[in-house]
Amino acid sequence: MVRTIEIKVGRSVIEANLKLAKQLRELLNAYSVKAYEFLGSPGSGKTSLIERLISMALGEGYSGVSIGYIGGDVATRLDAERIARHGVQNVQINTGGICHLEVPHIYQAIESLDLEKLELLFIENVGNLICPADFPLGAHRRVLVVSVTEGEDKFLKHPITTRLADVIVINKVDLADAVEVDVDRMERDARGLNPRAPIVRTSARTGEGVDKLYRALMGDEG
Numbered sequence: 001m002v003r004t005i006e007i008k009v010g011r012s013v014i015e016a017n018l019k020l021a022k023q024l025r026e027l028l029n030a031y032s033v034k035a036y037e038f039l040g041s042p043g044s045g046k047t048s049l050i051e052r053l054i055s056m057a058l059g060e061g062y063s064g065v066s067i068g069y070i071g072g073d074v075a076t077r078l079d080a081e082r083i084a085r086h087g088v089q090n091v092q093i094n095t096g097g098i099c100h101l102e103v104p105h106i107y108q109a110i111e112s113l114d115l116e117k118l119e120l121l122f123i124e125n126v127g128n129l130i131c132p133a134d135f136p137l138g139a140h141r142r143v144l145v146v147s148v149t150e151g152e153d154k155f156l157k158h159p160i161t162t163r164l165a166d167v168i169v170i171n172k173v174d175l176a177d178a179v180e181v182d183v184d185r186m187e188r189d190a191r192g193l194n195p196r197a198p199i200v201r202t203s204a205r206t207g208e209g210v211d212k213l214y215r216a217l218m219g220d221e222g
């Protein structure tokens with residue numbers, strides 16, 4: 001016999017963040033900034049995909065001035081340093097022990113960015129598949145990145161995060177054979193939980209699928 005215990009999360013903190021997220025979205029809209037939040041497990045490939053997308057955006061006429069990046073990590077400036085190499089405005093947030101970003105962190109970070117000149121804003125949440133779910137950051141799209149190396153069953157085990165995503169990415173498909181993962185099954189699981197989000201298979205290593213992801217993001221106003 002298997003016993004399951006369901007745990008309820010306190011609502012007041014979540015609701016306060018949601019209200020702030022709506023205000024932040026209005027601010028971004030006022031400056032015509034399109035914002036994309038990337039969330040997913042540590043190492044799923046969020047920064048690598050953002051780097052690929054930035055290179056693509058730079059090639060399509062966006063300039064380093066008009067692209068911004070805010071990255072959340074418990075410690076280090078490593079991700080922002082990777083992004084800085086593309087000549088893009090960037091801010092690293094170190095959360096200490098906190099496993100997700102909240103809207104006040106984003107307000108603090110955008111003080112260092114020139115919103116007037118910004119057109120695209122990539123926000124990378126702290127690597128975590130659970131904590132960010134209840135704390136939207138005002139972005140126009142929430143992009144869930146799950147890599148094949150995390151295991152075939154990842155979407156099923158994380159239905160809340162899978163359902164909230166506006167775009168779902170299955171990354172590291174170049175490694176699918178090596179780890180004997182059935183990507184079709186992963187996609188079916190994701191689709192079963194979230195019928196509305198585009199699902200894009202990518203490899204940030206080879207570049208496969210990144211153009212499709214770029215179109216899924218840029219084609220969507222919100």
Ligand SMILES: Nc1nc2c(ncn2[C@@H]2O[C@H](COP(=O)(O)OP(=O)(O)OP(=O)(O)O)[C@@H](O)[C@H]2O)c(=O)[nH]1
Nearest residue numbers: 041042043044045046047048127171172203204205
């Ligand atoms: N083979 C392969 N490796 C990848 C791919 N995407 C990312 N990686 C590698 O996976 C590791 C983690 O990638 P990151 O982009 O740093 O992952 P992240 O999600 O930003 O990680 P955190 O910020 O720590 O949560 C790096 O060594 C990347 O080179 C991919 O599509 N294929």
Ligand SMILES: [Mg+2]
Nearest residue numbers: 046047079124
């Ligand atoms: Mg990263």
